[in-house]
Amino acid sequence: MSTDIQVEIIHKETITPSSPTLPHLKVVELSFLDQFIPDVYVPLILFYPNHTDGEVDTNHQSLIEEKSCILRASLSETLTHFYPLAGKFQYNDSICCDDRGAAFIEARVNCGISKILKNPDTEILKCLFPAAVESTQALTGHLLLVQVNFFDCGGMAIAINISHKVADAFTFSTFIKSWSAAALGPSSTTDHPVLPVEFGVAASHYPPQDFLNSPKPDMKFIRRKCTTKRFVFDASRLTALKSKAASASVPNPTRVEVVSALIWKCAMEASRSNLGSIRPSLWCQAVNMRRRSGQAFTENILGNFVWYFAAITVESEVDLQSLVTKFRKSIEDYKVNYPNGLPAEDAYQSIKESGNSWAKRGIDNYICSSWCWFPFYETNFGWGKPYWVSLPSLQSKNTVILMDAKGGNDIEASLTFLEEDMAIVENNQELLAYGSFNPSVI
Structure with missing residues (x-):
């Protein structure tokens, strides 16, 4: 522009x-x-x-x-x-x-x-x-x-x-x-x-x-090396992607599962290509706990009421079906382990341990937050509904945000990766087969 x-x-x-x-x-x-x-x-x-x-x-x-x-x-x-x-x-x-x-x-x-x-x-x-x-x-x-x-x-x-x-x-x-x-x-x-x-x-x-309980130092962002790119996955190509990612384990994957799996696959391939080696890759997906707490009165809690489930892979070759299966297993394990919500003690211990485990060298960490199904496109202040709802570029490495595009059936993905990884991701032919790179809104 x-x-x-x-x-x-x-x-x-x-x-x-x-x-x-x-x-x-x-x-x-x-x-x-x-x-x-x-x-x-x-x-x-x-x-x-x-x-x-x-x-x-x-x-x-x-x-x-x-x-x-x-x-x-x-x-x-x-x-x-x-x-x-x-x-x-x-x-x-x-x-x-x-x-x-x-x-x-x-x-x-x-x-x-x-x-x-x-x-x-x-x-x-x-x-x-x-x-x-x-x-x-x-x-x-x-x-x-x-x-x-x-x-x-x-x-x-x-x-x-x-x-x-x-x-x-x-x-x-x-x-x-x-x-x-x-x-x-x-x-x-x-x-x-x-x-x-x-x-x-x-x-x-x-x-x-x-x-x-103390003031924390300002969060440091990797400014110089990060870049944000926008991809839009329309409904017809999402249907094709779901078909490709479906398996006996997950016969009917969701939009978020297949888009997340595709982006994770492309990010892993880019990282491994630039590093010249294979290392473990961890994908953390945000989970809205309001309807997973087992208690009705938590449904409308305000503030932060989100946790993460993690999927990890160490395989040298990955495919969409296996990654979607990992996502589904992770969320199912969460449901089984915490049918009445995540206990506070488990959350505290997890946070204390995560600072050490996620910072270990040799592990690629990705964080994804899905804003799909939130009614941002219904926001009418008196002059009609918005034509486009979006985010600016971010500076937090390996961050993915998914949103509904206008109409509700498409997904708009905001990807923030290191510049050298993004250079490979944005030219990945499998990604471009299902997602359009920064199309016009009009």
């Missing part, structure tokens, strides 16, 4: 909750799972094109003011229910819900929105966000930051940074759904989500631990 795109900040303010947080909710204890998460931001951007990407309307400025007013008022209302997002961290064990607020930024972009949608560039997307992913709350002063980008054509992109220590993908999705419902107002026919009465429920299951 051309680097002549300019983003001009035209307004900044702090949005506070519409009602003060009640005294008994002023401190929210972090769970052990929250403590373990690094102090970084989860990013998401939603694009809303104008109906016509043509000349600027004469009342363009008034429309900007109207949209901004609705977004600010509805965000203030939503923060009343999501009050920890308007607070600050107290060390690494709790949030002081002092209603300091969230950052709200307005910006003008000197081009039409189609310029970005026709030629998506995850690196360029970063300039539309209010903060870098690797920033901390101490640096930005907020746990939630929003930047509303207004394009010359009348299109709009809403970029959101939310502290990962406060929110996983489920919590992020619930917040956005609640915010858009507030913007539509009570006359909307959209089902309003169940709003949380209070945060901190996860801490009753996984109490904070002293060995994590």
